[in-house]
Amino acid sequence: MTTDTRAPAGPAHAAAEPVAGLAKPGALARLLAPIRAHLVACAILSALSSASGIVPYIAVAEIARVLLDDPDGARRAIWTWVGIGAAGAGLWLVLLVQSSRIGHYADAAILHELRGRIVRHLGALPLGWFRAAGSGQVKRSMTGDLEEMHEVIAHALGQLTGAVTVMTVASAYLFVVDPPMALIVLGVLALMAVFYRISMRSMTTHMNRLIAADQRISAAGIEYADGIQVVKTFGTGGRVLRRFDDAVDEHTQAFAAWVAEVRRSSAASRLFGSELAVLAVVTAAGLAFVDRGTLAVADLVAFLVVAIGLPNSILPAVTAMQGVRKGRMGAANIERLLARAPLPEPAHPRRPDGHGVEFDRVRFSYDGVTHAVDGVSAVCRPGTVTAIVGPSGAGKTTLAGLLPRFYDVSDGAVRIGGADVRSIPSTELLASMSLVFQDVALLRDSVAENIRIGRPGASDAEVREAAVAAHVHDVIERLPSGYDTLLDAGGGSLSGGERQRLTIARAILSGAPIVVLDEATAALDPDSEAAVQDALATLAVGKTVLVIAHRLHTIADADQILVLDDGRLAERGRHDELLAGGGLYARMWAAQEGVLA
Structure with a gap:
């Protein structure tokens, strides 16, 4: 037992x-x-x-x-x-x-x-x-x-x-020994089951409240840990900690409410499910039956040996x-x-004729109601840089994400070399482009292998050449084990700009003809930004480049700038043309220059 x-x-x-x-x-x-x-x-x-x-x-x-x-x-x-x-x-x-x-x-x-x-x-x-x-x-x-x-x-x-x-076996044996005593024992255990059910009847309601409070605690804790530098620098720790304290208080109140509701039934279930309760009931009832002559002492001993252990058999259940x-x-x-539906693969694959990118009256909606991108058309020719700018929430990242099929368009088409991206096999589509994001993704592996992801068969010499082109070779050489230094997902001791240049080296090594840059320098300090911009300039040579930019001075030399507003293409042109037009781009530029000044 x-x-x-x-x-x-x-x-x-x-x-x-x-x-x-x-x-x-x-x-x-x-x-x-x-x-x-x-x-x-x-x-x-x-x-x-x-x-x-x-x-x-x-x-x-x-x-x-x-x-x-x-x-x-x-x-x-x-x-x-x-x-x-x-x-x-x-x-x-x-x-x-x-x-x-x-x-x-x-x-x-x-x-x-x-x-x-x-x-x-x-x-x-x-x-x-x-x-x-x-x-x-x-x-x-x-x-x-x-x-x-x-x-x-x-x-x-x-x-x-x-x-x-x-x-089952123990109950059957006890019934063979003495049915009335067996019924008494099972009655005690039945009371335990009844009170346990009572204590658990509102579990769903209370657990939903506790889970919601747990999520708030986790979110507040992560917010505080991730933003510790900002919190300490600007003294906002009190407000952040208040959110954490409020979440903890909610969890405490939710738990206290559950305990208050079930404390009696829970205590009763524990009492009737304890060995002490069974021992007391078996002893009292057994001695009474022995005094009346309806139970032999030998049979009472059998109950004391077998029945007492039944609660320990119920608890594992x-x-x-x-x-x-x-x-x-x-x-x-x-x-x-x-x-979840996988990305649809084309029944009749097509091969692109070149690497020019075209957005043809593209519409996309996340919820099927509101368009995050609404009727955008643009052509991005090989060897040119196209910048996508606009206010927060204008649809910049969404538009760029339609190219590698992060999502499929709701209407219109995105084409590469004249072929709809939905007609290009996904492996070939992704192999044709390098994606560099603001959030750097590194693997728990050596520096060399993190770069080699861009082209798994690349030699050590090719990896080093890519690192040199990305202006990160000297940084790697200063690491404890150079290119063999193991990194974690956060990049170890590398700074944000150094981690970003590592991903750019990966993109350079891949040699993909299309490059998508999603605010790759938005979170960097000026020195790191300058180094990353140099690396990006090397990456972009001869490629079809799409840049999502927040800092407008970084794309002033772009061949064309697409200005999005509320999902629509508000303006299109070069930097000087857009400034002369006095529209949204000019106002954004003036606002940023005023801040910088």
């Missing part, structure tokens, strides 16, 4: 549990279908193991009954029960090991398959989805959700099956049921991710 002494979950135990009502029924079963046979075998072995595990307790009870009923002639029967108990213990261990082995094997197999499916599916999703969802959803699916499924496969299934088996709820939640999240 199991000796798990964990208490049934009340607020203190369930606070981290996902809300079961949010889970999608059937998702877990569908994802685990490939290992169903293994799970059935695991459940059967677990049931047999648990049944064998209770045999030694029954054997002890029977030895006590034999000694009390026939102390003189009990020797042979005692040794028979000793043998039965020992055999049960041995069989319990063998079956437990086999059940665990099959369960963990099935767990490793299905999680390996699911990770492969998720990774392959992520590779087929539109890039715009990643920018919208961030890394949080991917991380949750690859780690947290799969971990919840692991708990179901490797642990919860065996615990639940074992607990049900122990309860409670834990397992919570694990199944979380597993269903994780499976539903994974299934929703796998159900």
